[in-house]
Amino acid sequence: MRQLPKLAAARPVGVIAASLLLVVGIFAVSGYDVGAIVAGTVDGSVGSAAAWTQTIRWAIPLLIIALGVGLAFQAGYFNIGAQGQMYVGAIGSLAVGLAWRDGPALVVVPCAFAVGIALGALWSLVPGLLRTRLGADEVVTSLMMNFIAVLLLEWVCTGPLKSRDGTGQAATTDPLPAGFRLSDGSGVSPTLLVLCALLVAGAVILTGRTRLGLEIRLVGRNPVMAQWMGIRASRVGLVVFALSGAAAGLAGAVEAYGPSGGLRVGFSPQVGFMAVIVALVAAFGPIRTLLAAVFFGALRAATIYLPIVSDLPQAGLDMLNGTVALWITVSAVPVLLKRRRARAAARAGDQSGEPARRDREVVSSRG
Amino acid sequence: MQAPPDENTEHAPAGAPSRAGAAVACRDVSVRFGDFRALDGVSGTFPPGKVHVIVGQNGAGKTTFARVLAGLVEPSGGTVRVGEHLLTGGNVAESRRQGVELVHQHFALPADFTVAQALELFNDESRPFGGFSKARLHRRARTLLERGGADVAADAVIGRLPIETMQAVEIARALASGPRVLILDEPTAVLPPPAMRGLFGRLRELAAAGLCVIVVLHKLDEVFAVADTVTALRAGRLVLEPTPIADLSPAELSRAIIGDAPVKEVPSVAEPAPDAPAVLSTARLTARSGSHDAAATDVSLEIRAGEIVGVAGVEGNGQRSLVEALVGMSPLRGGTVSLGGADVSNASVRRRRDHGLRVIPFERNVEGVSLSSALWENHAAPRRAGDGPLLNPRALRERCREALDRWRVAYRSETQPAGNLSGGNVQKTVLAREITGDVRLLIAAHPTRGLDIAAAGDVRAALVDAAASGAAVLVVSADLEEMFEVCHRVLVMFAGRVVAEFDRPFDLDRVGGAMVRGEGA
Known part of the structure; x- marks a missing residue:
């Protein structure tokens, strides 16, 4: 128990190193030139200014989403619907911008972002309410909401917001007016970097210096005790669902008004899920989340770059992502599941008031 | 031998x-x-x-x-x-x-199992795919229970047993391997x-x-x-x-x-002032029932400032239901609760705490503390008057250290998880958090359970001190002697109702009789 903090810091680094070794081993066995792949990965992620731009471009959405997802994890909720929440946020913000093309950017863009954030939060509150009111498992419901959002995006891109330019790419929306954009196609701009810095600072303050942050941690660790102490656990749960959805919605708006300047079917695939991995690797610390987001952003940048310079299929680095995800899941999920089970047991016991639900944790942790 | x-x-x-x-x-x-x-x-x-x-x-x-x-x-x-x-x-x-067989302090039998299933779980000889029938299971269980001296049906569900029977099953389990x-x-x-x-x-x-x-x-x-x-x-x-x-x-x-x-002497219990105002009063309070506890029914009681009232009863006769209703953990089915003159019948736990309610819950490891959270986080869990949305961790840690030191809790650092402390020290952290200057109504459930002589003495003294400084105190305890030592009055609950009330000097036999028979003497 006492060594836990040290371990928590060492574990993700070890996991990533182990994954790299494993994947490189697989490439070597498969007959690829490992040296070229490693060089290509480095070149494509941090090897040049352009590579760094690409790395940061992908780190931004990962960071924004992972900050929110990590918050939900801390409260004991496994919200994995970020992909869908990001999509509805993007759709909502884009719709505002397209409907109000002639408005002043200083008014339209904040309004559009507010709508995107609100839609992301609402999308997340659906599983949140199902969970806190009815006890429906949020892992299932938040995942299901993703499918709805994917189809919604498809409908929007082929229907109401479909591009009229007829460029041949049917499944895209009209582009946003250039004056609304927060960055060019590179996806990196001072505005977005400042936004990210503010978010990290906000997360640091929220977790370390607010009552809500404390209550989130307590609810995540022992909701029954929290309730006896006057903390409304289900309300705290709804707040974190809303906040994590809002963050994903914001990431969607950033995508629409930043690198994309419009939307297409299935944009930024897997980003919502990768952000879950980022949050798990970072073990909920805002600064650690920033580092993990940059790392996974670099991987993603390399994933896109590698097929161009080597014969390695893009799937190669997806394997690395998958391996890291697997390790992290294997090591982190049992902890989360144990917590969920403890919560369920505590809740069941709370309803029956039975004497037999003494926490066994004390027996094991006292040694 | x-x-x-x-x-x-x-x-x-x-x-x-x-x-x-x-x-x-x-x-x-x-x-x-x-x-x-x-x-x-x-x-x-x-x-x-x-x-x-x-x-x-x-x-x-x-x-x-x-x-x-x-x-x-x-x-x-x-x-x-x-x-x-x-x-x-x-x-x-x-x-x-x-x-060598150990019967744990906290029972290790699974609550959802029947007695026979639970005993089979610890059967070293059981074969997962071998001949296995309910009849055989029950036959074996009955043999073990009889030999272990446990008077309980083999198909009873562990979680529904009275605690002493659960213990008897646990002992029978331990005796199974000879x-x-x-x-x-x-x-x-x-x-x-x-x-x-x-x-x-x-x-x-x-x-x-x-x-x-x-x-x-x-x-x-x-x-x-x-x-x-x-x-x-x-x-x-x-x-x-x-x-x-x-x-x-x-x-x-x-x-x-x-x-x-030195063992802290429990100060003598002063009578509350005759004109002291009622801090807690309930009128025909009827609460929700738990599956192992009778629902508190038609409970009308009043506790004045400076008064310590005990609730005695065999476990499961509505004490928990009553406390949960008073704290606001479960909604009332009928009646009213007022705290310091304000009607709090439908108020949240937090609002009742704002009115000066403090609680030492029944199960310290589940309800009293979060074992995996830091001591200072546990200490800061309830909101205090003047707490805003922002908090200052350094000040909170300082506040926690002061309180824990005052209660002589043995801890290394306020950032260590509460689960690292021994049971008695965990209980003291709860007391350190709940017994503070602004307490108006203190509800203490089994406040000294699992504490040693010195610590239990401290707790009793603290209850008496709290009352002396004007708090109303409600004590639920299984330890009659403890209640007789600190309480002005003792109520006896039976099947959810208050069936008897006793004043000082208390008579063990009469209180005990009321607990068992369910009628006032």
Whole structure:
């Protein structure tokens, strides 16, 4: 128990190193030139200014989403619907911008972002309410909401917001007016970097210096005790669902008004899920989340770059992502599941008031 | 009786009669957790055929000692012998093979299982795919229960049993493999007084049958009621080697346990002022029922400032239901609750706390603290008057340290998880959080359960102090003597209703009678 903090810091680094070794081993066995792949990965992620731009471009959405997802994890909720929440946020913000093309950017863009954030939060509150009111498992419901959002995006891109330019790419929306954009196609701009810095600072303050942050941690660790102490656990749960959805919605708006300047079917695939991995690797610390987001952003940048310079299929680095995800899941999920089970047991016991639900944790942790 | 030498102690077949007991001999047993010495050079011999009691304060190392014998904790030094066999240490299977069985302080039986299923779970001989039938299961269970002296149906569900029956099943489980040494870790902490006598009788029978019985206790009267020999630990050291109980007086034993630290005298209980206002009053309060607790029904009571009122009753007669309704953890089905003159019948826990309600919940490890959270986070969990949305961690940690120091909690740092503390110290962290200057109504459920003499004295003194400074105090306890010591009035609950009320001076027989029969004398 006492060594836990040290371990928590060492574990993700070890996991990533182990994954790299494993994947490189697989490439070597498969007959690829490992040296070229490693060089290509480095070149494509941090090897040049352009590579760094690409790395940061992908780190931004990962960071924004992972900050929110990590918050939900801390409260004991496994919200994995970020992909869908990001999509509805993007759709909502884009719709505002397209409907109000002639408005002043200083008014339209904040309004559009507010709508995107609100839609992301609402999308997340659906599983949140199902969970806190009815006890429906949020892992299932938040995942299901993703499918709805994917189809919604498809409908929007082929229907109401479909591009009229007829460029041949049917499944895209009209582009946003250039004056609304927060960055060019590179996806990196001072505005977005400042936004990210503010978010990290906000997360640091929220977790370390607010009552809500404390209550989130307590609810995540022992909701029954929290309730006896006057903390409304289900309300705290709804707040974190809303906040994590809002963050994903914001990431969607950033995508629409930043690198994309419009939307297409299935944009930024897997980003919502990768952000879950980022949050798990970072073990909920805002600064650690920033580092993990940059790392996974670099991987993603390399994933896109590698097929161009080597014969390695893009799937190669997806394997690395998958391996890291697997390790992290294997090591982190049992902890989360144990917590969920403890919560369920505590809740069941709370309803029956039975004497037999003494926490066994004390027996094991006292040694 | 001398332990027979037996090198070939394999599993005793389930259902076989108990083997003869074996002596347990320890030499220089030490256990370290990091830089903390839980046990420091403990030696002693415990012959079979006797009840050996291990006593000591919270954190003295009693539980650790029991767990070393059972193989749950690996000693960092020293040797343990069971009969002729030298334990390698830290190996539960080996300890069990040598016939050492431990009955835990917190029961380990799964609550959803039937008694027969639970007993099968610990059957070393069960074959996962072998011949298996409900009839056989129940037959085996009945044999074990009968031999273990547990009067309970084989198909009863563990979680629904009264706590003393649950314990009897646990003991029957431990006796199933025909052990030579039976260890019980604070078996009385959860028992109502009448059940205690039954347990002690049972332990004496087992010892008379030749078993080596080792019991961890911390109350003096219990020690004198059951022990053949007493061993005392203090801060991990042996301060009284196994000594026949006849050679000891309570004062001598008490001195051995506590050392030179003064025991805080419980101040005499002052009468509340005659015109003191009612702080808590309920009118025909009817609450939701839990599945193991009767619903508090039609409870009308009033507690004035400065008054300490006890609620007695056999566990499950509505005490928990009443407390949950008063705290705001469960909605009322009828009636009203008012706190300091304000109607809080439908108010949230937080609003009631804003009105000065403080609670020491029933289950400290589940309801009282978050074991995996830091001590300062636990301390800061309830919102205090003047707390805004922002908080200052440094100030909160400072506040936590002050409170824990005042309560003499043994801790290293306010950032360590609460689960690292011993049970008694965990309880003190709850008290340190709940008993503060602004308390108006203090609801204390089993406030001294699991505490040693000195700590329990502190708690009682704190309850009396709180009342003296104007708080109303409601105590729910299974310990009648404790209630008689601190309470002005004692209410008896039976089947959810308050059936009797007693004033000082209290009469144990009349209160006990009301608890059992459900009618006022």
